[in-house]
Amino acid sequence: MYSKKRLSEEIQGVQSVRSLTEVYQRISAISILQVKNSVAKTRGFLAGVSLVYGHAKQTYIKRAQTFINRRKDLSSLSFIRRNKKGVLVFVSSNQSLYGDLITRVFKEFIKDVKETKSDSVVIGKLGRAMMEREDVNTRVDYFELDDYKPEWTKLQEITDFIRKYEKIKIYYGEFLSIANQIPAKSDISGGASLGSPIKIVKDYIFEPTPEVIMEFFETQVIANLFHQKVYEAQLARFASRLLTMNEATKNANKKLEGYQADYLKLIKYGRNKKQLSTMSGRVLWGI
Numbered sequence: 001m002y003s004k005k006r007l008s009e010e011i012q013g014v015q016s017v018r019s020l021t022e023v024y025q026r027i028s029a030i031s032i033l034q035v036k037n038s039v040a041k042t043r044g045f046l047a048g049v050s051l052v053y054g055h056a057k058q059t060y061i062k063r064a065q066t067f068i069n070r071r072k073d074l075s076s077l078s079f080i081r082r083n084k085k086g087v088l089v090f091v092s093s094n095q096s097l098y099g100d101l102i103t104r105v106f107k108e109f110i111k112d113v114k115e116t117k118s119d120s121v122v123i124g125k126l127g128r129a130m131m132e133r134e135d136v137n138t139r140v141d142y143f144e145l146d147d148y149k150p151e152w153t154k155l156q157e158i159t160d161f162i163r164k165y166e167k168i169k170i171y172y173g174e175f176l177s178i179a180n181q182i183p184a185k186s187d188i189s190g191g192a193s194l195g196s197p198i199k200i201v202k203d204y205i206f207e208p209t210p211e212v213i214m215e216f217f218e219t220q221v222i223a224n225l226f227h228q229k230v231y232e233a234q235l236a237r238f239a240s241r242l243l244t245m246n247e248a249t250k251n252a253n254k255k256l257e258g259y260q261a262d263y264l265k266l267i268k269y270g271r272n273k274k275q276l277s278t279m280s281g282r283v284l285w286g287i
Contacts, residue, residue, distance in 0.1 A: 007263045014259060018252035021245045024097065028242040031148065032178070035235045039175070039228075046228050050188070053217045057190035086118045086167035089226075091233040092127025093147050098237045099244040101173045105183040106130050109171040112185075113138065121162060123230075147237070150230055159223045165189070168222065170229040173236030179243065181236040188225035190217065 090109040092102050106127065113120050119139040122131050128142050143158050145151070162168050167189050174184035207213075 004263070004266050007259055007266065011256065011259045011263065014252050014256045018249055018256065021248040021252060024245040025242055025249065028238045028245065031238045032235065032242065035231060035238065036175075039231050039235050042228055043232070046225055049221060050225060053221050054190050056213065056217060084166055086116070086169070087121055087162055087165040088113055088116070088118050089121040089162060089168065089170045090123065090127050090131075091170065091172040091230055092122065092124035092130070093237055094125045094144060095147050096126060097241055097244060099240040101181050101183075101236060101240040102126055103130075105171055105173050108183045108185060110134055110136075112169075112171075119165070121158070123158065145230065147234070150234070155227055155230065156223075159226050162226070163219070163222055168226075170226065172229050172233035173240065174232055175236040175239055178239050181240050184232075186225075186229060188222055188229070 088109060090106060092106065109120075110131075112118075113136060117138050119141075120131075120136070121141050121143065122128050123143050123145055124147075125144060131140060131142075141161065143154070143161075145154050145158075167187065169185055169187050169189075171183070171185045173181050175181055
């Protein structure tokens with residue numbers, strides 16, 4: 001058993017840790033409330049937009065390949081041709097204390113990077129540290145975003161960078177509930193590209209022109225879908241931290257109870273020892 005002084009120090013240390021975890025819990029709860037409503041409102045809408053985007057892109061590429069076969073002018077397809085490459089984007093964080101969510105997402109990401117040999121983009125200091133421990137021979141670009149308030153200019157910088165790729169897949173944590181966050185990946189580039197086999201799709205009429213419609217999808221919609229995934233990842237991280245800090249608070253309370261019980265035992269032992277010493281003295285002097 002520790003000495004009285006050591007136990008007092010341990011109790012103070014655990015109390016400090018508990019105070020810190022409780023603060024993190026409160027901050028996470030407030031952050032979830034701030035982000036959850038906006039994410040929930042746009043999630044369903046952008047899922048529908050993404051579906052329409054995929055259908056429209058398949059139809060447009062089917063037509064575009066007819067132009068290619070006829071060797072017509074392809075300059076108007078530059079916004080959809082891009083660099084003929086794919087990129088995998090890992091949305092991590094700058095801070096830790098998010099439980100194992102970031103690690104689980106990274107496992108999915110790095111597995112696909114090594115299998116596909118694709119270029120990759122890593123967002124966040126924590127993700128960069130993970131990536132630099134891996135033996136990867138493909139191109140990796142790094143960016144940073146604030147964990148709590150992602151700057152619009154930074155979001156646009158990343159969007160402009162990944163937009164040049166023909167296929168864009170985002171890896172992030174997805175919020176299902178306060179108690180459940182899972183690794184997720186999503187193709188935000190329409191799921192089709194020039195030169196790849198096209199599924200049989202319905203024919204669509206594009207107004208005012210196919211080029212105008214697809215240029216909108218390939219710029220504005222990709223940007224909106226990417227921003228949505230960043231905020232989805234943010235919400236999942238906050239929920240994961242809330243759970244982690246809640247568990248840490250429980251562990252601190254349990255540890256504190258043990259230390260406090262040992263401290264009381266020491267005090268009781270000291271009193272008993274003093275009383276025994278007093279009684280022995282009385283007996284010795286015949287009092």
